[in-house]
Amino acid sequence: MCSGAEVAMMALMAAGSGLQAYEQQRALRRQERAAAEAMRRQQMFQERARRQVERTLEAFRPERRAERQAAAAEAEQEAFEDALAAARERAGGLIRQVAGRISGAYDTARARAVADETARAARIASLLARIRAPGLAGRQEAWRMGDLAVNLGMLGNFSRGQAGVDELAIRAAGRTSPWTMLAGDALKGYAAGRMMSAAYGRGRAGTSKLTIGGG
C-alpha cells in the first residue's frame, strides 16, 4: 500500500514526464506549422510558374499563331510594296519612255507592259511575304519561349533557395526548449530520488520514514 508521500512523488514524476511530453508536442506542432508554411511557399512558386506557362500557352493557340503570321505577312508585304513604289518614283518608272515621236501602238504596248510588270511585282511581293511570314513569326515565338525558360529558371532558383531556408526553419521549429526539458528532468529526478531514499530507509528500519515536507 502506497503512502501519501509516495503518491505525491509519483505525481511529481508524472508531472515531469508530462511537462516534457507537452514540450515535445509543442515542438512537433511548430514543426508541422513550419512545414505547412514551407509547402505553401513552394506552391506559390509553382502557381507563379503555372501562370507563366498558361500565358505562353495562350499565346501559342492556333488562332493566335495564325494571327501573328498574318500580321507578319502584312508587315512584310507593306515594306516590299513601299520599296517598289519608292524605286519607281526614284527612276520615274521602271519602263522608260522613249524620247521623240512615237506611235500610239508603242504607247499602248508600253502602258500594258507597265501594268503587267506592276501586277507581277505585287504578286511576287505578296508571295514572298507569305513565304517569309512563318519564319518571322516563329522567330518571335522562339524569343517568347526563351523568356519563359528564363523566367521559369528564375522561379526554380528562388524555389530552391527558399527550400533551403525552410529546411532550417523546420529543424529549428522542431527543437524543444532545453529549459522545459530540464525542468521535467528535474521533477522526475527529485521524485525518483525521494522514493529511492524512502525505500532504502524502509529496508533498513522496516518502516517508511518518508513524510510530505521532508524527512
Next chain:
Amino acid sequence: MCGGGGGGSSEAAAMERERQRRIEETVRRINELFGDPAREQIYEQQAQAVGERLQMQLDEQRADADRMIRQALARRALLGGSADIDAQREIAERYSEGLLQAQARARDAAAGLRQADEEAKQRLIALAQGGLDVGTAAQQALAAMRANAEAARAQYGAAQLGDLFGGLAQLYQLGQVARGRRAAERENPYGTYFPRRGGYAGRVNGY
C-alpha cells in the same frame, strides 16, 4: 518557457529575401536596357543601311544592262519598238525581283541583330541568377549590344546581290553575234575559204 530557437533560420530567411530582391532588380534592369525603344531605331538603321547598299548594286547593274541592251537595239534600229518594250519589261521584272531580294535581306539583317541581342539578354539573365550584380550586368548588356551591332555591320557590309542582269545583256549581245553570223552566211554560204568571186572550184585536203 520559450519555444525552439529560430535566430539562425530567421537570418537565413532575411538573406534569401535579399538575394531574391537583388536578382529581380538585376533582371529588371537587363530587360529595361534590351527593351529600350532606341534599340528599335538601331534595328531600323541596320535594315536601311543594308538595303541601301544592295540597292546601289542593283541600280548599277540595271544601268549597265540597260545601256548594253539599248546599244544592241539601236544598232538594229529597234529602239522605240516592241523589241524595246520587251527588253525593258525583262529588265524591269528582274529589277523588281532583285529589289524584293534586297529588301528581304535588309529585313533579315535587322532580325539577325535583334536575335543576337535576345541571346545576349538571356545569357545575362542566367548570369544574374548566379549572382551577377546590377552594375556589372548593365555594363555587360551595353557591351554585348555594341558588339552585336559591330558584328552585324561587318557581316552585311560586304553583302552582294549577285549578277541579276548579266545573262540578259549577254543574251542580247549573243543575239547580235548570231545575227551577224547568219548575215555572213547568207553572203557566203561556203565560208571564207571558198569566195564566190573565184567560182566554186577548190582544193579539198585530208579526205
